[in-house]
Amino acid sequence: MKAVGFKKHLMLEEEESLFNFEQAIPEATGHDLLIKIEAIAVNPIDVSVRLNGTETYETPKVLGWDACGIVVAAGSEVSLFEEDDLVFYAGAFDRPGSNAEYQLVDERLVGHAPHGIDIAEIAAMPLTSLTAWESLFEKMRLELEEPSLNQDKTILIINGAGGVGSIATQLAHLAGLHVIATASRPETIAWTKGHGADQTINHRRSMPKQLHELGYENVDYILGLNDIDGHWKEIAEMIKPNGRIVSITRNEQPLDLGLLKSKSAEFMWEWMYTKSYYQLPEMITQHEILEKIAALLEQGRIKSTANQIIDGINAETLKAAHALIETNSSIGKIVLCK
Amino acid sequence: MKAVGFKKHLMLEEEESLFNFEQAIPEATGHDLLIKIEAIAVNPIDVSVRLNGTETYETPKVLGWDACGIVVAAGSEVSLFEEDDLVFYAGAFDRPGSNAEYQLVDERLVGHAPHGIDIAEIAAMPLTSLTAWESLFEKMRLELEEPSLNQDKTILIINGAGGVGSIATQLAHLAGLHVIATASRPETIAWTKGHGADQTINHRRSMPKQLHELGYENVDYILGLNDIDGHWKEIAEMIKPNGRIVSITRNEQPLDLGLLKSKSAEFMWEWMYTKSYYQLPEMITQHEILEKIAALLEQGRIKSTANQIIDGINAETLKAAHALIETNSSIGKIVLCK
Structure with missing residues (x-):
């Protein structure tokens, strides 16, 4: 599958600050869902993780904590979702992110996507x-x-x-x-x-x-x-x-x-990742919150905060999104669609 | 009435660090009760306020935030207590304290003393x-x-x-x-x-x-x-x-x-004085908490933490109590009884 990542923490001007690469599609086990990504959003945390650090990664590090996609496979312990469900989620801090064609995510961090809302609008929502x-x-x-x-x-x-x-x-x-x-x-x-x-x-x-x-x-x-x-x-x-x-x-x-x-x-x-980072029993509340957010969106009681939508998920479009975040003056959310 | 106070922030060795003096009995108005003090307790806050500061007070400053005493007069807005009620309270940070024969305290900070418990044991309880x-x-x-x-x-x-x-x-x-x-x-x-x-x-x-x-x-x-x-x-x-x-x-x-x-x-x-210092509507909860503490004491579900009881409320006995607190190794509470 295609993915975007980096091996060294570099300024955006550097070619290798974010690059396209190929890797194997991962396999879903346990509570994991395998998701085919349709749209992602970029957050300040992406920029912060990209910039800060001195490590060199052997396998490129994949960022991305906002996605809307389709369940294509599920681990044996999955009970909340089925194949072909359209879902949205932010995911975990310490696992490969959503800047890729496919991603694994624990079902307890995932919500069913709201009906009747654009995929780009949905992808803007989970982390925030x-x-x-x-x-x-x-x-x-x-x-x-x-x-x-x-x-x-x-x-x-x-x-x-x-x-x-x-x-x-x-x-x-x-x-x-x-x-x-x-x-x-x-x-x-x-x-x-x-x-x-x-x-x-x-x-x-x-x-x-x-x-x-x-x-x-x-x-x-x-x-x-x-x-x-x-x-x-x-x-x-x-x-x-x-x-x-x-x-x-x-x-x-x-x-x-x-x-x-x-x-x-x-x-x-407040650190949204705490529940999954420490594998707390309250992880399941992130599923519950996203279900409620989906209902509020469907009912029109809240609206998506997507403000800029960019076509294509690749190193070039991601660099553009990171550059917008780095201005520190972006409004609402920046979304990338496949 | 007799009271104990200080004009300058002094070490305990100094004669004037705490001294006896006479002043008029204050008058109860509004929500205030006038209390005839029977027993008081000394807390680390007393030592801290006595030691820290550079002001010189014209009228001696009276410490003391733990008392058990009898209601002898009440302001016109008082509704929770009657004359002769035995009560216990910690009081307010910014008003004259309980190191005196009489003291004014807002009824919303006061509880009815538990029945069947020693006055010294009761005086140990409110602030803590x-x-x-x-x-x-x-x-x-x-x-x-x-x-x-x-x-x-x-x-x-x-x-x-x-x-x-x-x-x-x-x-x-x-x-x-x-x-x-x-x-x-x-x-x-x-x-x-x-x-x-x-x-x-x-x-x-x-x-x-x-x-x-x-x-x-x-x-x-x-x-x-x-x-x-x-x-x-x-x-x-x-x-x-x-x-x-x-x-x-x-x-x-x-x-x-x-x-x-x-x-x-x-x-x-947690600063016990916040509610009264800022005159918050939640002041009344201190009355409610003390009523619950009194019930727990009466039921024997908790016991008083009084550990040392000293006879007499005057500069000499208060200095002894402050000296014990200053060792930083006192156990439970130190109480002074009239």
């Missing part, structure tokens, strides 16, 4: 939906289907127009929260409001000051989706006592946790 | 019970009365024999958890096991190694009650993926939060 869902409904313990519980609650989503921000804004809005999202350009402000943000502020200026101008002293929840180091002091200032902070981006510098002490505020990391 | 309760049942979201939910769960309590550790061990045991508490001396090990710890390890040696020797790879919950800086790396190593960490002691150095990232672990501060 899982991240946003786990952040809001597991870590922050919000209730999706009880909007009355959340109607007096405010969430600040830092980086509302990115991949995770675009779906987190929709889910928080659906859950009945007052959503303040950060966005700084006319097109990101429009995109974010289109997802249900009630108000926007600019995270490149003082966020507490802008919150005050909107009439808020502080907020109940903060979802940090970029530069936790740079925003930390303001996050600590803006969070309500006993409030909850979730961050998906790793800190580069030590964070002064003491700033949260008198408020007894809670800080939670 | 509130801290342990909020840590286990609010921050970690454990269920007290559903032990079957917790029977496969393990909690590590670092500093099991201290004030908070002594009650947290009892409550975690009552909730059905497997409790591993740290204790290093024969007398603290015995004290801790007497409160329901299933096993003890020594936090002055490698905790992960000792956990492994007990057959545990990691634990579901960690309650950090001393030296969060010194224990941070081991805490990050010992916590389960998606596990919950609560700390009550402030860090002195930045903590490397990134160590928790791949595990998506949660970190929560």
